[in-house]
Amino acid sequence: MSQLMAKKYRRGPDYRFGVDVDFAEVRATFGFRAISLGRWVSAEECQRAANLVYDALADLTQILAIPPEAIGLRQTLTLAFGQGGQLGVQAHYQSTTRTLALAKNAGCGALAHEWWHAFDHYISRFLFTSQVSRLAFASKLWLTREDINTHPMNQALNSLFRHLFLDASAHHSSDYMKRAIDLDNSAGRLYFAMPEELSARAFEHYIQSHTLQNQYLVNGTKQGELAKLGGYPTDDEARLLAPYFSRYFAILGQALSRSHDAD
Incomplete structure (x- = not known):
């Protein structure tokens, strides 16, 4: 089978x-x-x-x-x-x-990861005040751009990225980012520390931490080989990030529901 x-x-x-x-x-x-x-x-x-x-x-x-x-x-x-x-x-x-x-x-298990990539790509055109490349990912641009749109939804995503990529001082890389860099150095390639991949794995972990469980949607962020190597957020890091994921998508969901009701 x-x-x-x-x-x-x-x-x-x-x-x-x-x-x-x-x-x-x-x-x-x-x-x-x-x-x-x-x-x-x-x-x-x-x-x-x-x-x-x-x-x-x-x-x-x-x-x-x-x-x-x-x-x-x-x-x-x-x-x-x-x-x-x-x-x-x-x-x-x-x-x-x-x-x-x-x-x-x-x-099996990769759907949440890949949907985040699609979302990360789609949202890039709305996050900044000036035009971006049609192939750009918001997470990757965030590290080099400062012209964040002031809409509350964008501010919520800005807060998520800041806590994902940076430490508490907001001047140095987060521990999660540092571990990804170490994984890349060990493998001799740039992949795990790419912002779009780093954010997709954090999103996966957030989804798998919910009470709803679906192995086809997401799998392996807790006990998989990469998780054991530090490629996903730790439990403490996940607890820090979860409210920012939740707040962002709550704002998005409310906005979309209002738009739907207006139609």
Whole structure:
């Protein structure tokens, strides 16, 4: 049995009331621009994946307290399943096409990480007062830009990034950042300390710390190999960061709900 078809642990509401969904429903519910399926995905795999993705994204909206249609980032995000990919890569986000791609047999546990990349990319255009590159990530730009937009939502994200990347003095790297730099030095490459990767792992940890549990959405931030090496926030660091994640997405969710009600 493939990794995809194996049963995944989940503790959360039955949003589907025991009924199967298809990817058309995933697209409509979560506001994706498009859904792209690989030509070698069987009907059985497609059905199983649609249910897994639907439940995982519904859990994500519950954890973040945002409307389901917000997942698709105003219909700018495409979800690809079982299409292309690289050997050993569970999932990836392609900024040039704004596509979140899940591998057919190895997408388990990577969905939250890759959605954060998509969100980090999308939000970059709103965080600063002047124009940014269409391929830029907000987390990466934050380290070199000071022109933060004064909107309360942006100030909340600014506070999150400050506590994520910097220590209490705001003049030196956080311990989490320092450990990521050490991991990169040991591996002889720049990856773990990249701001977009550092923030995605912190987001994963925040999601997995919720009472809702979904292994297809996120897995391995507590007891996985990278966690044991210090690649994720420690429990103390996570407790510090959690209120900033919660506050930011609470503000976002309220704004989106008001916008929806106005429509």
